[in-house]
Structures are given as structure tokens and as C-alpha cells.
Amino acid sequence: MASRDKEATKAKLIKAAGQVMARDGFAKMGVNAVAREATVDKVLIYRYFGGLEGLIKAYAEDGDFWPGVEELIAEPEAIYRARPAAEQMARVFRNLISALRRRPVTLEILAWEMADGNELTKHLDEVRETLGREFTRRFGHAGPAEVDLMAFSALMAASVNYLTARSRHNKSFNGMDISKEDGWKRLEETISTVCLKVLS
Amino acid sequence: MASRDKEATKAKLIKAAGQVMARDGFAKMGVNAVAREATVDKVLIYRYFGGLEGLIKAYAEDGDFWPGVEELIAEPEAIYRARPAAEQMARVFRNLISALRRRPVTLEILAWEMADGNELTKHLDEVRETLGREFTRRFGHAGPAEVDLMAFSALMAASVNYLTARSRHNKSFNGMDISKEDGWKRLEETISTVCLKVLS
DNA sequence: ACAATCTGTCACTTGGCAGTGACTACGATA
DNA sequence: TATCGTAGTCACTGCCAAGTGACAGATTGT
Known part of the structure; x- marks a missing residue:
């Protein structure tokens, strides 16, 4: 069993979302792909973020997307x-x-x-x-x-x-x-x- | 059974490809969607055009996409x-x-x-x-x-x-x-x- | 009329995806 | 050490897509 640390797992998912987006593009973004990338079960995306949309939102607020x-x-x-x-x-x-x-x-x-x-x-x-x-x-x-x-x-x-x-x-x-x-x-x-x- | 006219069917498929593209976008372009739109079996896309790619190619050469x-x-x-x-x-x-x-x-x-x-x-x-x-x-x-x-x-x-x-x-x-x-x-x-x- | 061929239909396999319910294992606390 | 909440896993359903093999109805030439 994995590390049993909610915040760390959330961070892993957010990071994985970015990696999938960069590597495979938005078209292939999905709960399955992100969960695979994070080596974590997809159900956690629903539990922690309420779904893919919530995860993306978290990612959007997290990262350095737009230049200041x-x-x-x-x-x-x-x-x-x-x-x-x-x-x-x-x-x-x-x-x-x-x-x-x-x-x-x-x-x-x-x-x-x-x-x-x-x-x-x-x-x-x-x-x-x-x-x-x-x-x-x-x-x-x-x-x-x-x-x-x-x-x-x-x-x-x-x-x-x-x-x-x-x-x-x-x-x-x-x-x-x-x-x-x-x-x-x-x-x-x-x-x-x-x-x-x-x-x- | 339908009209039994190969050329007419091919034309129907080409037209349907354009309609699907315009209405649903490229993302939803697929043999199933186009065949449904043309009310024709998808297998004919493979037979007549060798697949979706061939159909798109035919469509590209057919239509008035780019201004002259x-x-x-x-x-x-x-x-x-x-x-x-x-x-x-x-x-x-x-x-x-x-x-x-x-x-x-x-x-x-x-x-x-x-x-x-x-x-x-x-x-x-x-x-x-x-x-x-x-x-x-x-x-x-x-x-x-x-x-x-x-x-x-x-x-x-x-x-x-x-x-x-x-x-x-x-x-x-x-x-x-x-x-x-x-x-x-x-x-x-x-x-x-x-x-x-x-x-x- | 019959056989060969062609057009079109159907049913099926395979595989990926989203989403969910039930379960297991950990570990904090009393 | 017993228990209880939580983190994480698993197995499953339902959906839709691509692609394929076998078949049926129509057409054509002989």
C-alpha cells in the first residue's frame, strides 16, 4: 500500500495532471490517464477534487501558467x-x-x-x-x-x-x-x- | 435496402463528413458518427475510402475549403x-x-x-x-x-x-x-x- | 435461369473511458 | 490492545468507439 498521505497524494495528482497535459495534450486528459501517471487510483480524483474538473481547477490555481x-x-x-x-x-x-x-x-x-x-x-x-x-x-x-x-x-x-x-x-x-x-x-x-x- | 449506387453513397459519405465536422467538430469525427450521419453502414467507409483518413482526404479534395x-x-x-x-x-x-x-x-x-x-x-x-x-x-x-x-x-x-x-x-x-x-x-x-x- | 459479383446490413470482438460501491489496511487515539 | 476513521485498492457497470467477418439482396453477363 502507498504512502497514506492525503496532501502528498493530492500534490501527486496535480503534478500528474500537468505532465499528462504537457506530454499527451488536452485531448488525452482523463481521470484514467492522470491516475495512471500518478500511480494512484482514479477514485481519489473524485474524492479529493470532485472529479477531473476540480483537479484542473486546482492545477490552474497552482501553477505558473501565465506570465505576470x-x-x-x-x-x-x-x-x-x-x-x-x-x-x-x-x-x-x-x-x-x-x-x-x-x-x-x-x-x-x-x-x-x-x-x-x-x-x-x-x-x-x-x-x-x-x-x-x-x-x-x-x-x-x-x-x-x-x-x-x-x-x-x-x-x-x-x-x-x-x-x-x-x-x-x-x-x-x-x-x-x-x-x-x-x-x-x-x-x-x-x-x-x-x-x-x-x-x- | 438502400439505393445501391456506389458513387452516390460515396458522395453521401463525403457530405456527411463535412456536416459532422461543421456541427460537432473535429473531435467527434469518427467512422461511427459519419456513418450515422449518412445513414449508411460504417463498413462502407473502410471499403470505399480505406478508412476515415481516406474519406477525409477525399473530402479535402472535394470541397471549397480554402479561398482561391x-x-x-x-x-x-x-x-x-x-x-x-x-x-x-x-x-x-x-x-x-x-x-x-x-x-x-x-x-x-x-x-x-x-x-x-x-x-x-x-x-x-x-x-x-x-x-x-x-x-x-x-x-x-x-x-x-x-x-x-x-x-x-x-x-x-x-x-x-x-x-x-x-x-x-x-x-x-x-x-x-x-x-x-x-x-x-x-x-x-x-x-x-x-x-x-x-x-x- | 443461373452464377458471379457487387452493394449494403448485421452482429460481434476488442478496448478504452467515466463513474461507483464495497472492501482492505493503516495508524491515531483511548 | 481494541476500535474507529481515513487513505487507498479492487472489481464492476455502462457506454461508445474502431474495426472485422459473415451474410443478404440486388445486378449483370451468359
């Missing part, structure tokens, strides 16, 4: 604030690329919520919305009046989400190689150029 | 060619939005190939790559030397793919309402602005 504001600005706030708007935005999106590429599970979720926005992804999504609001609250960027800032940043963020998530399974997109650093360098530089030209 | 060059330029080629590069590109991406939103199955595939790039989506993907190459071949756009044109158009196309596919299940992204025409208008106008500012 600090990671996105990646420098002391004062320095960041002193930069011109175009540069601020370019930095954020470039840092967002790195932040996402560092988080395979987050990419999995990004992809999955597009394919099948279900209850499970909702918990994970809510955390992100908070980040978005937090960001806007602290840094209401400015730019030329004729630019719809919200639409512009939606376009850029969508781009980054798509390309990072896609890079898990596809080597290229639109002729760009998104499997190697080279391609990402080009994309990052183009983001800078675009921000500069649009927001000046 | 004509749909993307949406005007006589001569007129299109006479426009400045910025305007050409803006038109293509704006038309791409409409073209994709008109094709629920295509959106389903776009989303699905991100979540799980499997054998089934590959066939559908190949057709698209052809379109991309065709487009570049016929319209090698020009712009300022400091702009990486391939990267820029990858960014824009990624954006469009993400937002259109996401709009199936999510009402908003990044504060933008992508469930109503209003939001799309704003995005389209922003695309025009961006192209103009970047490519001049």
Missing part, C-alpha cells in the same frame, strides 16, 4: 515607463513570445481552447483575462489618434498566440520557419518594426 | 495590380477574414490542426500551402526595404487565423468583441491602417 506583468515588461517599471509607447508595446509582445514558448502547458491550453472551449479551459482562461485587465490598468498606452489601440494589440496578441501554439506541431507557417530561433528572431524584429511604424 | 486567389483579391486582377502595395495587402487580409468566416469547416480545421496536428489535418493543410505559394508566385509584393515582408504577412495571417477560429467559441479576445460585425469592422480597419503605415 513583471515578466512581460522584463525590466524595472520606471525604466519601462520612460520608453516611448511604440517601444513599450514591442517589448511586451516580444517578451510574450518568450514567455509562452517557455510554457508548453500554456501552449497546449491556448490551442485547446480554440478547438473546444469547454468547462475545463474556462478556469484557465479566467486567470488570463485578469492579466489582460491588470496590464491595461497599469499601462494605458498612447499612440497616434487614428490607431485603434485595442484592436491593434488584439491583432498582435492573436498573432503571438497562434504562432507559438502552432509551433508545437508545425515546423512552419506561411513560409516562416517557426521551429528554430532564426524564424522567431525575424518575427520579433518585425514586431518591433510594426510597432514603431504604427505607433509613431 | 480570386476570392482574396476580390476584383479584376488588373485593377488589383494597379494598387499600391499597402492597399493590396490590406485588401487580401480583409478579404481573408470574410473568406474564413464564411467557412465554418475551415475554421474547425484551423483550430484543430493547432490542437492536434495529426494525419487527418495534413491533407487539408497541403491544399493551403499550395494557395500560399500560388499567391506569392503571382504577386511578389514590394515595400520598404527594412520590412521583412514574409514575416509581416505571417504575423497578419496568423492573427486572422486565430481570431476567426477563436470566434467560433469565444465572444471576445483582448477586450475586442469578435462575435459581432462591429468588432470585425474595427479589426479590418486596423489592418488597413497597419498595412498602410508599415508598407509605405
